[in-house]
Amino acid sequence: MTRALYQCLLWMHPPQFRREFAGEMLWIFESSVETEGPANLLSDAAASLARQWLLRSGAWKIGVALAGALLQVGIGSVGMLFMTRTGVEGLAAAPLTGIWSGSLQSKGVSKSLELVLGRNQGAWVGVITLEGRTDSVADLRVVRSALAFRVPSPDGGFLFRGQLDAGKLAGTVQRPDGAEIGAWAAEAAKPASLAASISTKRFVGLASVVAAGLIVSVVLLALWTRRFLWGRMTSGRGRPRYAISARL
Amino acid sequence: MIEDFSPFLPLSPAALHILLSLAGEDRHGYGIMQEIARQSDGQYKLGPGTLYDNLQKLMTQGVVREADGKRPEGDDPRRRYYRLTTLGRGILAAEVERLENVVREAREHLRPRRAT
Numbered sequence: 001m002t003r004a005l006y007q008c009l010l011w012m013h014p015p016q017f018r019r020e021f022a023g024e025m026l027w028i029f030e031s032s033v034e035t036e037g038p039a040n041l042l043s044d045a046a047a048s049l050a051r052q053w054l055l056r057s058g059a060w061k062i063g064v065a066l067a068g069a070l071l072q073v074g075i076g077s078v079g080m081l082f083m084t085r086t087g088v089e090g091l092a093a094a095p096l097t098g099i100w101s102g103s104l105q106s107k108g109v110s111k112s113l114e115l116v117l118g119r120n121q122g123a124w125v126g127v128i129t130l131e132g133r134t135d136s137v138a139d140l141r142v143v144r145s146a147l148a149f150r151v152p153s154p155d156g157g158f159l160f161r162g163q164l165d166a167g168k169l170a171g172t173v174q175r176p177d178g179a180e181i182g183a184w185a186a187e188a189a190k191p192a193s194l195a196a197s198i199s200t201k202r203f204v205g206l207a208s209v210v211a212a213g214l215i216v217s218v219v220l221l222a223l224w225t226r227r228f229l230w231g232r233m234t235s236g237r238g239r240p241r242y243a244i245s246a247r248l
Numbered sequence: 249m250i251e252d253f254s255p256f257l258p259l260s261p262a263a264l265h266i267l268l269s270l271a272g273e274d275r276h277g278y279g280i281m282q283e284i285a286r287q288s289d290g291q292y293k294l295g296p297g298t299l300y301d302n303l304q305k306l307m308t309q310g311v312v313r314e315a316d317g318k319r320p321e322g323d324d325p326r327r328r329y330y331r332l333t334t335l336g337r338g339i340l341a342a343e344v345e346r347l348e349n350v351v352r353e354a355r356e357h358l359r360p361r362r363a364t
Contacts, residue, residue, distance in 0.1 A: 017300070017304065020300075020304065021277075021300040021303075021304070023326040024276070024277045024296075024300070024326055024327065024328060025277075025296040025297070025300060026326070027277075027278070027324055027326040027327065028277055028278045028281070028296045029296065031278055032278065032281070040295065041295065041296070043295075044295030044296060044297045044298065045295075045296070045297050047295075047297055047298075048295070048296075048297025048298065048300070048301060049297075051297070051301060052301070056301070056304075
């Protein structure tokens with residue numbers, strides 16, 4: 001049992017050390033387990049295992065490089081998420097952004113309607129075109145899938161209220177005194193392209209920063225690994241680590 | 249030609265004892281451990297892990313090498329014998345000289361002083 005445990009500890013050593021010394025160490029274990037005691041030999045092997053991996057193999061450098069890379073990517077991602085918080089909101093509201101085309105029914109008359117909705121620096125903006133006349137909408141408010149805005153005019157304007165339902169925007173038109181004067185309905189004309197352009201820009205921004213972090217990390221890791229490998233090659237057996245200076 | 253061994257000095261206690269144990273004859277790992285225990289009257293014991301960690305370092309530095317002599321009859325094939333190189337012998341001599349100086353200095357400073 002203790003021999004198997006000792007063998008297992010030896011097996012976990014770095015390959016180079018294991019190939020060179022594991023056989024001898026196992027032989028010493030078999031020869032000295034009676035006199036030294038299994039506990040001493042097992043603790044020695046455990047200490048050796050830690051020493052070989054942490055101090056001699058250089059694996060800790062790769063671990064540090066990987067931890068650095070993860071940290072960098074993590075910081076980049078969190079930073080970008082923080083910076084694009086409005087972008088995330090924009091993505092959440094994306095179903096309403098775009099161009100909506102439909103009609104306004106008022107007193108038995110149908111008028112063509114086009115509504116453009118979007119976000120500018122976190123604020124909702126909109127433009128409405130009724131029978132060829134275009135106006136900017138005022139007091140545009142969006143709560144989830146419901147929206148309300150005012151179309152100003154000299155006589156007080158009209159108040160539009162609507163709701164997105166099953167891909168269609170539909171609602172009522174009221175006078176400022178609350179009297180309902182008609183109903184309107186519109187379907188998405190080009191919402192996907194506008195929403196996509198907004199989300200794509202933010203995604204590209206986020207991806208660029210994360211990719212830049214990854215590239216820097218990979219380069220650092222490669223440099224570190226190269227140094228580690230180079231160090232291993234130049235400290236091979238038969239090549240003294242220190243130069244012996246000679247005096248005549 | 250006088251070689252400068254100062255880059256190797258001072259030796260760690262483990263390295264010093266390993267070199268000392270190999271100064272007389274070639275030994276295998278277990279033999280080194282036993283010789284170290286004998287030299288220090290059992291006060292300094294080296295485990296196999298510490299021994300081979302040091303041996304690996306000393307072999308990389310060219311201080312110790314694997315002996316290629318004839319093996320005793322019926323010897324376990326897993327045993328490998330280690331030998332002190334000329335460089336290793338020089339380093340050991342330099343370390344002993346350094347330690348002699350340390351001991352001399354210590355004796356001088358520990359000598360009872362006369363009251364002035």
